Amino acid sequence: MIVGCPREIKNHEYRVGLTPESARELVAHGHEVLIETQAGAGIDASDAEYSDAGATIVGTAAEVFARAEMVVKVKEPQPDERKMLREGQILYTYLHLAPDPDQTRDLIASGATCIAYETVTGPGGGLPLLKPMSQVAGRMSVQAGASALEKAHGGRGVLLGGVPGVAPGKVAVIGGGVVGFNAAQMAVGLGADVTILDRSPEVLEKLGHYFEARAKTRFSNNANLAECVADADLVIGAVLVPGAAAPKLVTRAMLATMKQGAVMVDVAIDQGGCFETSHATTHDDPIYTVDGIVHYCVANMPGGVARTSTYALNNVTLPHALRIADLGWKEALARDPHLANGLNVWNHQVTHKAVARDLGLDYTAAETALAA
Structure with a gap:
């Protein structure tokens, strides 16, 4: 799978979706990793470190979104980023859709498969990616x-x-x-x-x-x-x-x-x-x-301590990213019901009950997406 990681553009957001170490793991699993130039600058990770890890450095976010089958981020996609999402593309990041009707509407329109860190659950309860x-x-x-x-x-x-x-x-x-x-x-x-x-x-x-x-x-x-x-x-x-x-x-x-x-x-x-x-x-x-x-x-308070936050986040998000890349999103979610709870938007539909309820939108169960 081609996995892309753009530079975060939210105000004073210095975290990055993939560390050089995470990029290396994905490459070791046989995947192609695209990193927007300077994406890791906020955590003092240079383009050279990503290149040494086997990633390909690209010049713009537009190229990352155009080529990647899965986009890994930290914060919810900003309006300009949402315009670059495409049908069937996987977006793996924090979304926080319930209070954000504009973002939800754009993600529904994009046709992307959107997996939210904050609603992935854990075997012992809780929200391990949050x-x-x-x-x-x-x-x-x-x-x-x-x-x-x-x-x-x-x-x-x-x-x-x-x-x-x-x-x-x-x-x-x-x-x-x-x-x-x-x-x-x-x-x-x-x-x-x-x-x-x-x-x-x-x-x-x-x-x-x-x-x-x-x-x-x-x-x-x-x-x-x-x-x-x-x-x-x-x-x-x-x-x-x-x-x-x-x-x-x-x-x-x-x-x-x-x-x-x-x-x-x-x-x-x-x-x-x-x-x-x-x-x-x-x-x-x-x-x-x-x-x-x-x-x-x-x-985005944790963006202020970007290095600590990025490494803490990658510790919990990378294992799921590897499974999604290795198996494809549908098989990865079918095997792991906790990861399936992270599916918020699929095929122009909202697949998280609380999001649909709070925004007054139709709800489609994640099981429907997995059976399609």
């Missing part, structure tokens, strides 16, 4: 929030860890999954006063055992959520409904109860955000203020 980026984003959310809390950035002027004689900042983490757990780890490590909210008793029990007295846990009902948000200096939104738009848990009315200059970091922004006042921002212009509350809603 997990490493959730770990990165969770940890970065506290760094970003701590910076935004500085007075020069519009924040309250609170140091999360405090100092002797001065109380630490209060952090509320909404959601105790991978993002929330990693955010809480970082906040606890800084010495903050941390509360984690979740609706699962099992998750709360695990968090309680792990953090013991270093972090508090609360059941996430409306009253507890409102109380914790009002009391917090930093609120981390870490809620995920696989494949679906994130629920709006923090309303605009709740902002009036918060401390002026408090910070909200919405890690769920890829799925539309879990704060009513959230809208996606970029690394160029990451924060804005609503009713005196600072919002940080960068949609």
Whole structure:
């Protein structure tokens, strides 16, 4: 199979779909790998390293899309990239379609077979291709929030860890999954006063055992959520409904109860955000203020630490890429129902139930695609 990897063009997106090591693995399996020139520059991977791995360097993204049977990326294809997709071509990347009707419409029109990292499941449950980026984003959310809390950035002027004689900042983490757990780890490590909210008793029990007295846990009902948000200096939104738009848990009315200059970091922004006042921002212009509350809603946070993120991502995406290239997408998905859960668009149809439901589109089961 001809596998292509273009340079990412989303604002300040420095990750790359294939590392030189991943390219070498694909070549060793007998596949041809096309890499757009400078695609790896953001992780300090030179064209020469890709060439040494057996890949072919091409001059433009247009050539990658024109020649590749499977395109491997990191972020969702941007409008110019979507125009280059073609009937039957495989697109393997993050998509986050539920809050993005324009992208969904373009992918349906393209006729491409689109496999989304974020909805591939694992044998033990969970979302293994999303997990490493959730770990990165969770940890970065506290760094970003701590910076935004500085007075020069519009924040309250609170140091999360405090100092002797001065109380630490209060952090509320909404959601105790991978993002929330990693955010809480970082906040606890800084010495903050941390509360984690979740609706699962099992998750709360695990968090309680792990953090013991270093972090508090609360059941996430409306009253507890409102109380914790009002009391917090930093609120981390870490809620995920696989494949679906994130629920709006923090309303605009709740902002009036918060401390002026408090910070909200919405890690769920890829799925539309879990704060009513959230809208996606970029690394160029990451924060804005609503009713005196600072919002940080960068949609590709892990792109800021591109080298760590790229290698962590390739660790989990490459095995599936190899199977798709070795077997063809249909056989690879037929053999692995967890990978089949990643199929979001096929033959001009939406094949993920949550995406179809949230966007009001017709749904075609992945099994239909595999039987066709």
